[in-house]
Amino acid sequence: MTFHHALRRRRPVRRLQATSVGIATGLLVTGLLAAPAQAQSSTGASAGPEAPVGTAARAVGDAGYEPGPCPKTPEPVEALKEARCGSLTVPENRAKSTGKTIKLGVAIVPAKSATPKPDPIVWLAGGPGDDAVGEAKMAIDGGLNRDRDVILMSQRGTYSAEPNLLCPNIDRFNAQAVGLVYDAPSTERLHVEATKACHDQLAARGIDLSAYNDPESAADYDDLRTALGIKHWNLYAISYGTHLALVYMRLHPDGLRSVGLDGILPPSKGGSALTWSSARQGFDGLFKACADQPACNKRYPHLSATFDKLVRDLEAKPVTTTVKLPGSDKPVKVVLDGGALVNWMTSATHVAPQVPIALDELAHGKPQRIAQQWAGGKLSPQAMDRVAHGLVYGVFCSEWTPYESKEEALRAGQDAFPSFPRSVQAQAPQLTFLRPDCDVWNVPAAPHSIRDVTRGDIPTLALSGSFDSQTGADNGPYVARTLKAKVVTVPYEPHVVFATSKCAQEITVSFFDTPAAPKTACLKSLEPPKFETGP
Numbered sequence: 001m002t003f004h005h006a007l008r009r010r011r012p013v014r015r016l017q018a019t020s021v022g023i024a025t026g027l028l029v030t031g032l033l034a035a036p037a038q039a040q041s042s043t044g045a046s047a048g049p050e051a052p053v054g055t056a057a058r059a060v061g062d063a064g065y066e067p068g069p070c071p072k073t074p075e076p077v078e079a080l081k082e083a084r085c086g087s088l089t090v091p092e093n094r095a096k097s098t099g100k101t102i103k104l105g106v107a108i109v110p111a112k113s114a115t116p117k118p119d120p121i122v123w124l125a126g127g128p129g130d131d132a133v134g135e136a137k138m139a140i141d142g143g144l145n146r147d148r149d150v151i152l153m154s155q156r157g158t159y160s161a162e163p164n165l166l167c168p169n170i171d172r173f174n175a176q177a178v179g180l181v182y183d184a185p186s187t188e189r190l191h192v193e194a195t196k197a198c199h200d201q202l203a204a205r206g207i208d209l210s211a212y213n214d215p216e217s218a219a220d221y222d223d224l225r226t227a228l229g230i231k232h233w234n235l236y237a238i239s240y241g242t243h244l245a246l247v248y249m250r251l252h253p254d255g256l257r258s259v260g261l262d263g264i265l266p267p268s269k270g271g272s273a274l275t276w277s278s279a280r281q282g283f284d285g286l287f288k289a290c291a292d293q294p295a296c297n298k299r300y301p302h303l304s305a306t307f308d309k310l311v312r313d314l315e316a317k318p319v320t321t322t323v324k325l326p327g328s329d330k331p332v333k334v335v336l337d338g339g340a341l342v343n344w345m346t347s348a349t350h351v352a353p354q355v356p357i358a359l360d361e362l363a364h365g366k367p368q369r370i371a372q373q374w375a376g377g378k379l380s381p382q383a384m385d386r387v388a389h390g391l392v393y394g395v396f397c398s399e400w401t402p403y404e405s406k407e408e409a410l411r412a413g414q415d416a417f418p419s420f421p422r423s424v425q426a427q428a429p430q431l432t433f434l435r436p437d438c439d440v441w442n443v444p445a446a447p448h449s450i451r452d453v454t455r456g457d458i459p460t461l462a463l464s465g466s467f468d469s470q471t472g473a474d475n476g477p478y479v480a481r482t483l484k485a486k487v488v489t490v491p492y493e494p495h496v497v498f499a500t501s502k503c504a505q506e507i508t509v510s511f512f513d514t515p516a517a518p519k520t521a522c523l524k525s526l527e528p529p530k531f532e533t534g535p
Contacts, residue, residue: 282469
């Protein structure tokens with residue numbers, strides 16, 4: 001999911017999405033035919049004390065690393081000031097002998113320890129379409145570079161890669177769409193027009209859109225490891241990055257010491273059914289937390305039923321209002337229908353304490369709080385000119401839609417939320433109009449092996465939040481069935497727990513120290529949020 005930018009969070013964290021035209025909250029990816037993962041658990045050596053990793057040029061096969069300036073980021077990133085940087089050049093399409101190459105930015109943030117471990121941690125960003133280099137602050141603030149270097153590379157097509165597959169016209173459409181009925185046929189037409197315009201302008205630049213997918217990205221990372229002279233390293237992946245990590249584990253397991261997965265999106269399940277199930281789990285987790293808290297339950301009884309009724313009522317009769325966003329006096333028109341409310345709720349679990357009062361206000365004719373949050377996520381500077389929409393569709397349209405029928409997608413919505421109107425059930429959260437978008441994107445389906453389950457004995461940490469409505473917590477046990485995995489669900493936390501939970505950060509850092517026995521004692525002291533209650 002590019003899985004959409006979240007609303008305001010308790011800590012500065014990755015956005016859930018600067019949404020792709022075909023997505024409304026923030027998503028995740030797979031791999032091709034490969035032997036079961038069988039990683040060695042020994043650590044690997046770096047380039048040596050006289051040549052720190054990332055300071056020497058090296059070519060291996062068709063790939064080459066060259067030291068150089070740090071990759072560009074939308075804003076200055078303090079964590080990159082001490083980084084060793086450069087770029088990796090790889091073939092655009094390894095299946096075609098065109099000789100065309102692409103360049104991916106690389107930043108290596110050094111460990112704080114004077115005696116760092118030899119196996120660095122590689123950060124895989126969310127999205128699809130987010131640039132890992134821009135997430136350096138989250139990785140470093142969470143302590144990942146305590147005694148290991150942290151490596152961040154711009155995934156092919158993302159912000160600091162050459163070429164990048166950004167499409168500002170899609171960002172502008174997303175901003176405009178807050179004033180349209182979310183799932184109306186007229187909105188779909190404009191939505192698909194924006195997607196096609198993105199496709200056409202990228203194709204006109206000579207970009208091979210069929211080459212921007214998980215198998216190619218996984219090969220890029222393995223080429224980087226070899227070009228840097230690293231025998232083994234670790235992965236930490238968030239959101240969609242877990243999709244890519246699971247593909248990487250299946251296709252290139254030998255260089256992996258351990259893998260952390262946070263906000264898990266299994267490639268074998270990617271599609272509308274997963275997003276509907278995840279929404280159900282996250283919503284129910286939040287509603288139950290309110291019901292378990294006497295003050296919240298007394299003030300907002302039957303919160304789940306209130307939400308369901310609002311979805312039905314708004315889908316039958318949308319509400320139109322105007323709001324002003326922080327930093328602007330310009331009024332913004334916002335239309336809230338049932339589909340918009342579902343997608344707002346998918347991100348709103350990041351601001352869980354506000355959800356009961358926001359729904360109650362809406363039920364009593366006061367839509368401004370929800371409307372402002374809904375519009376704010378689409379019109380913020382962080383939602384503009386950052387997401388590689390070409391990579392979004394490259395992944396979803398080759399790896400997801402070919403393997404889930406329209407009927408299966410609808411049935412998943414009906415199973416998860418049987419009381420919702422059919423028009424809402426037909427558009428999965430975060431994946432609105434994805435199928436017609438993929439029709440115009442027109443890339444070949446990935447081999448069916450992209451849907452294979454990842455198997456192996458690489459030590460794995462499967463982290464989820466009980467409020468995660470984008471990648472449900474049941475994905476942890478699901479991937480653990482075929483992996484050597486420790487499953488941890490952090491209570492009361494939304495999508496990407498590393499971003500919001502100090503406990504999750506402690507568990508993660510301890511996992512990389514001792515993958516067989518991460519320290520999870522902090523879970524016992526976690527308390528539910530205190531929900532806001534109005535008059």
